[in-house]
Amino acid sequence: METQILPRETDELPRYGGHGSRPEETGKGLVVERFSHLVVGVTKLDVSEAWYRDVVGLDLLGRDLTAEPNPHSVLQTNTGQMVILVESKSFDRPPRNSRHQAFLMTPNAYRRAYERLQGMGMIISDTHEGHRALGNYSIDLMDPDGHRFQIQTYGPECHEYQPSDAGVVDCGPAERYKSGDVKPFKQGNFYLVRLREGFLALNRWCTHMNGIVVYQKAHWHFYCPYHYATYDRRGEPSPYPGNRAGGPLRLHPVTFSNEGHVLVDTSQVIERSAYEPGQAAVPPSGDPAQAVA
Amino acid sequence: MAEVESISHSGIEGPDSRAIELFYEEVLGGARMETCSRSYEGNRGGDPHPCGVIGDYVFVIFPDRSGKPKFDDGRIRGGIDGDVRHAFSVSRERFGEIQQRLTERGVPFEGPVVHPERGPLGESIYFRDAGGNYFEVCWRRDAGIQYAPVPVSQG
Numbered sequence: 001m002e003t004q005i006l007p008r009e010t011d012e013l014p015r016y017g018g019h020g021s022r023p024e025e026t027g028k029g030l031v032v033e034r035f036s037h038l039v040v041g042v043t044k045l046d047v048s049e050a051w052y053r054d055v056v057g058l059d060l061l062g063r064d065l066t067a068e069p070n071p072h073s074v075l076q077t078n079t080g081q082m083v084i085l086v087e088s089k090s091f092d093r094p095p096r097n098s099r100h101q102a103f104l105m106t107p108n109a110y111r112r113a114y115e116r117l118q119g120m121g122m123i124i125s126d127t128h129e130g131h132r133a134l135g136n137y138s139i140d141l142m143d144p145d146g147h148r149f150q151i152q153t154y155g156p157e158c159h160e161y162q163p164s165d166a167g168v169v170d171c172g173p174a175e176r177y178k179s180g181d182v183k184p185f186k187q188g189n190f191y192l193v194r195l196r197e198g199f200l201a202l203n204r205w206c207t208h209m210n211g212i213v214v215y216q217k218a219h220w221h222f223y224c225p226y227h228y229a230t231y232d233r234r235g236e237p238s239p240y241p242g243n244r245a246g247g248p249l250r251l252h253p254v255t256f257s258n259e260g261h262v263l264v265d266t267s268q269v270i271e272r273s274a275y276e277p278g279q280a281a282v283p284p285s286g287d288p289a290q291a292v293a
Numbered sequence: 294m295a296e297v298e299s300i301s302h303s304g305i306e307g308p309d310s311r312a313i314e315l316f317y318e319e320v321l322g323g324a325r326m327e328t329c330s331r332s333y334e335g336n337r338g339g340d341p342h343p344c345g346v347i348g349d350y351v352f353v354i355f356p357d358r359s360g361k362p363k364f365d366d367g368r369i370r371g372g373i374d375g376d377v378r379h380a381f382s383v384s385r386e387r388f389g390e391i392q393q394r395l396t397e398r399g400v401p402f403e404g405p406v407v408h409p410e411r412g413p414l415g416e417s418i419y420f421r422d423a424g425g426n427y428f429e430v431c432w433r434r435d436a437g438i439q440y441a442p443v444p445v446s447q448g
Binding site for chain 2: 013030031032033034035036037038039040041056057058059061062064065066067068070074076077078079080081082083086088090091092093094095097098099100101102103104105106109112113145147152
């Protein structure tokens, strides 16, 4: 899969995934209500204020607006969350570790940030390059004092079906598949699943945010490594709290050749809200398989 | 208008990530996100890192490998000497409730500190989580302003 560098142009952020609050799943009430601000120590307030305003793109509210005892600057995001930069004489440069914060932008703002950083001669990189779902974008940044940040966005393509150009894929004789078999087809990007009631061709794009699902044989489920969604062998989201799966995995139509081969038409995709036995294609022999699906 | 919509998450560290998770759940009312990275890292590489959600904010909790004790300086209000401080807000009416909750759970805190009236904050209290990370809870004078909604997951 080719990694796209920039999202498609839009000022809208799509419903994005991986993060979110679901206190109803825990049964516990939330004590604090929302994130308010991040306090960041800096050595030179003028330099850092300019960096957070001009490089990151935060709005500057003003100086010394809070009870911080040291000189400080208050900057704000569109959601009212703030970054408060506090000048510190005893500042120690942060060690290289896993600590970081992430700024979320619209796709268009991200594109502007990309151009801005490139124009400044920065090497644009992402520590997780190649390990993000399609439509997820991220740039690593260091502020003037070595605090690690990420600039991130989610493009509209993260929720759009990505068609294959494989056309009709011949998966071989139907009789070769036993009930419970799951076979990946890289050409066409789908899994062929033999259920007791027939065949399903499950598209591999995760319906949550366009990761690529893999079959985990030991667990009898499909798993998306990007936001940890899982689906059963019918392509239905596994019924556990916190599963980030969207709707069921999409289907491709399955037919059978005169020779009894399984044919999957990857040029067509079937969206569905739930699994129904009628979705499984029954081979001409009609032989229900022996094992449990 | 800013170029940034929100601050979406932080990666933090502590010697015992489970203790931090429990602190967020028990003290701040956070929720645990079920991820594969609790015990292994799938295809992303790096250390195991559980995730916790507090309100509209996500913490990714990494093991602290520095071996540096974090509580030995006795500081409660900090986060400016090479670290950061995370601040959450509550309504003014519920601000006292937070202090009571910290007291009941034996979490030492400093404050309340009153902020200047010309700024966006009302009052704050300061404390540290189970990993020594700096925290603040405040009420905000600008609570009535309609900012853009924080984009959190629907999925």
